Structures are given as structure tokens and as C-alpha cells.
Amino acid sequence: MTSSFSRRHALGLLAAPLAVPLFSHAASAATLEEIKKRGYMIVATEDDFRPFEFVKDGKPTGFDNELLEDLRKFAPFQVKQEIIPWTGLLAGVSTGKYDVALTAAIITKERKKSLDFTSPIADATHYYVKRKGDTSITSIKDLSGKTCGVQAGSALLGRLPELETMLKKDGGKLGKVVEYTSYPEAYQDLALKRVDYVVNTIINIKALVTEKPTVFEIGQAVSGKSYPAWAVAKDNKELLAFLNEFIGKEKANGRFAELQKKWFNESFPDLPVTFEPEF
Incomplete structure (x- = not known):
């Protein structure tokens, strides 16, 4: 693929490598047990990615933010939220700065080198x-x-x-x-x-x-099938299982479909439980 880029977006180009980390996760990524012991989990969400996450009238809203409110009720610990731009969000999870990328991160082969993904949340x-x-x-x-x-x-x-x-x-x-x-x-x-x-x-x-x-x-x-999901640091299996348990519960009680219809105007009942990307 040959591409040329506008100089006025040089900042985006400089930040791009941070958005798709190539390194393996650091030891600082907290396990579920460590999160329980300290009493809180830090999730990172995007500042402007409609309809998944955005800020309206000074308050976070969107599909993922409504799920976050349900997650707070489900979790036996406090769930803290950091609202940040996309660039750097996934890298922050890989290095343990944040515990979860609670955003619609598309599952790719490259990202799976440093991250693990929950069950897909949409098409x-x-x-x-x-x-x-x-x-x-x-x-x-x-x-x-x-x-x-x-x-x-x-x-x-x-x-x-x-x-x-x-x-x-x-x-x-x-x-x-x-x-x-x-x-x-x-x-x-x-x-x-x-x-x-x-x-x-x-x-x-x-x-x-x-x-x-x-x-x-x-x-x-202009592409084949692709799915977004939440992400945790690579091999953080217990935390991943905890999030998948929550997502499974939301799907079983109809809440997932309800929020999908609200924010996407359609539900996705046939989403795969796991997804192995081709790209």
C-alpha cells in the first residue's frame, strides 16, 4: 500500500505507534487478585468515539459508558474511569497504567501480540x-x-x-x-x-x-468481517475471564441487546464468543 500523509496531521503520525503497541506487557499490569486486594480497577475509555463513548454536557455517555455503570454494580471493587484520547490508550493497558481498555478496540493480529480481548461487543x-x-x-x-x-x-x-x-x-x-x-x-x-x-x-x-x-x-x-472488544494486558487471564463473565451476564439478561438497539439501532445476537482475526 502506498500512502502519503498531510503535514498538518503530523501529531497523529507521531502518536500512531503508541496506539498499536508492539511490545509485550510489563509486569506492572495488575492481576484480578491484585485489583481485589487494592480495592479498585482502572478502566480507560475514549473521549470522542460515538456512539461507543463520548462526553455530552460534561458527562460520559454512549454504549460502553452505560455498560461501565453496570460493571460498577457487578464488580466487588471500585471501578475508576480515565477518559483519554485514543492514541496511547491501548499502550497504557499493555504497560499496566490502566487495567482495561473499555472501548471498542478492533481485534487484530498485531494487537493480540500485546493484548487479550474479551468477547466481541458489536460488528x-x-x-x-x-x-x-x-x-x-x-x-x-x-x-x-x-x-x-x-x-x-x-x-x-x-x-x-x-x-x-x-x-x-x-x-x-x-x-x-x-x-x-x-x-x-x-x-x-x-x-x-x-x-x-x-x-x-x-x-x-x-x-x-x-x-x-x-x-x-x-x-x-471495504473490508471483511471485523469485531471490536475490550482489552487487557496479554495473558491477564483471570481479569479477562472476569470481564467475559460480566459480558455473558449482560447478554443473558437482555441488557446487552437493549443497549445495542439504543446506541446502534440494531442488536447483534450472533456475535462470536471469541474471534481470531485474519489481519
Whole structure:
């Protein structure tokens, strides 16, 4: 994949390696027993990743934040929350700064080198979004040579070669790729015609188009199946089992589907219990 990047987003590029840690987890990552002994667990959530996590009127809300409130009732210890930008969130879990990445982190082969993931919490198949009424893009082949926006350090960036393969089948090519520190920045540039399309998960794009139907329009899938989940440091098996127990309970009592319908306008009853990514 050949990509060129905008200088104005150099900060995102510098931070990108932190978002997908390549190192194994440090000994400082707390086990479930250690968390119980100290009396609290620290979870990290994103500051602006609608509809999973965001801040409204000064309060955290979204799918994951509502689950977090349920987790606080389920856990036999205090659950503290740190709301931070995406870049650095997963690295913070790998090194033990945070115990859990309570965010919709897409499961990838690279991330599984330093993290373990819970059961998937939603569908994260990648789609493109374009400006409403942009007739220059009516199908995937029309993306050839056009400027793409994507979040720095994201799994979506790592799977752009799938889109590149689709384009090559029709004699096309992947155009310039601009990385952003957050998706709201990418959407703003899309609206201002600084990029031609943005790649994100179907849930995030649906939320965007629902919020701004006169500005944006959903395109087509540009990846195979993909799933997001919460993450803990590699081999932190007891903590992972604790979180999966909670997720299983929420699914069994109908709460999971209820929140999915509330925030995604659909539920995902057939999510796999575990997922081994191809990419």
C-alpha cells in the first residue's frame, strides 16, 4: 500500500505507534487478585468515539459508558474511569497504567501480540462515508485515486490493503491517505472537501449519518468481517475471564441487546464468543 500523509496531521503520525503497541506487557499490569486486594480497577475509555463513548454536557455517555455503570454494580471493587484520547490508550493497558481498555478496540493480529480481548461487543465491518450528493463516488471503484481519511494508529488504517486489492481488480489504485488523531477531525475535513471519503466501522458511520443526514452518506463495505472488544494486558487471564463473565451476564439478561438497539439501532445476537482475526 502506498500512502502519503498531510503535514498538518503530523501529531497523529507521531502518536500512531503508541496506539498499536508492539511490545509485550510489563509486569506492572495488575492481576484480578491484585485489583481485589487494592480495592479498585482502572478502566480507560475514549473521549470522542460515538456512539461507543463520548462526553455530552460534561458527562460520559454512549454504549460502553452505560455498560461501565453496570460493571460498577457487578464488580466487588471500585471501578475508576480515565477518559483519554485514543492514541496511547491501548499502550497504557499493555504497560499496566490502566487495567482495561473499555472501548471498542478492533481485534487484530498485531494487537493480540500485546493484548487479550474479551468477547466481541458489536460488528465493526469497515465502510466508507462520503459527502451527501457527491456523484463522483457511486461505487468502490470510484474511490480510485481519491483522498482517504482514517484515524492514526487504527485497525482501519491497517486494513486499507483490502480496499487497495478491491480497487486493483478494476485497474484502480489507493490514493492519498490522510491520518487524523480523531474521527471528528476527519469528518470535518470530509465536509470541507479536504478529503474525498473516510473509512470507519459501520456502526460509527451510521451514527454519523443519523446525526448529520444532509451532510454525509454511507457507502459500501471495504473490508471483511471485523469485531471490536475490550482489552487487557496479554495473558491477564483471570481479569479477562472476569470481564467475559460480566459480558455473558449482560447478554443473558437482555441488557446487552437493549443497549445495542439504543446506541446502534440494531442488536447483534450472533456475535462470536471469541474471534481470531485474519489481519
